Amino acid sequence: MKVKELMVPLSGYATVSQDASLGDAVKALKLAQKEFDQTRDRHRAILVTDVNKKVVGKLSQLDVIRSLEPKYLKFDEKKELSRFGLSKDYMDAILKEHRLWEEPLENICEKASKIIVKTIMYKPTDGEYVKEEATLEEAIHQLVMGRHQSLLVTRNKEIVGVLRLTDVFREIANRISACNS
Secondary structure (H helix, E strand, C coil): CEHHHCCEEHHHCCEEECCCEHHHHHHHHHHHHHHCCCCCCCCCEEEEECCCCCEEEEEEHHHHHHHCCHHHHHHHHHHHHHHHCCCHHHHHHHHHHCCCCCCCHHHHHHHHHHCEHHHCCECCCHHHEEECCCEHHHHHHHHHHHCCCEEEEEECCEEEEEEEHHHHHHHHHHHHHHHCC
16 A cells, blocks of 8 residues: 555645744634545644745644743753653642743633744654655554654655544554454
């Protein structure tokens, strides 16, 4: 099986300009989820494009939520610490020490309208691109080793779609289920 057989075409994915506000990005995601094939899992990320409509970044659900508390920017250098697992006591201490989430969520619309997507987007690394003609096994290897939720699918260096972990898992689960029939 080739990657292109499971990918979501770029036209079916939520995209937003890098100069859009976070509010616009969330609206684009909600619209894409509404219009997406309801037999598949909904999107969990937004692709960010430049003025030429080329994908230059991604926004995950976690990126959106993290951006609403600007004090998390202090932790960006330490982002990798989360992989080691943090105790509940340690996380509580950080919450109190840095006074995180003290401002109420009632201001969420105002905050979201002021946050510009390019300031919070994530720029994909080389390991997050896969060719549309690659085998599913190659893509699975990239997803597992990189611990990615999705890969950007390319054709001649142009992004043409997204291969989502959830779609790969569904394919694997379907194949396993077929064994038991």
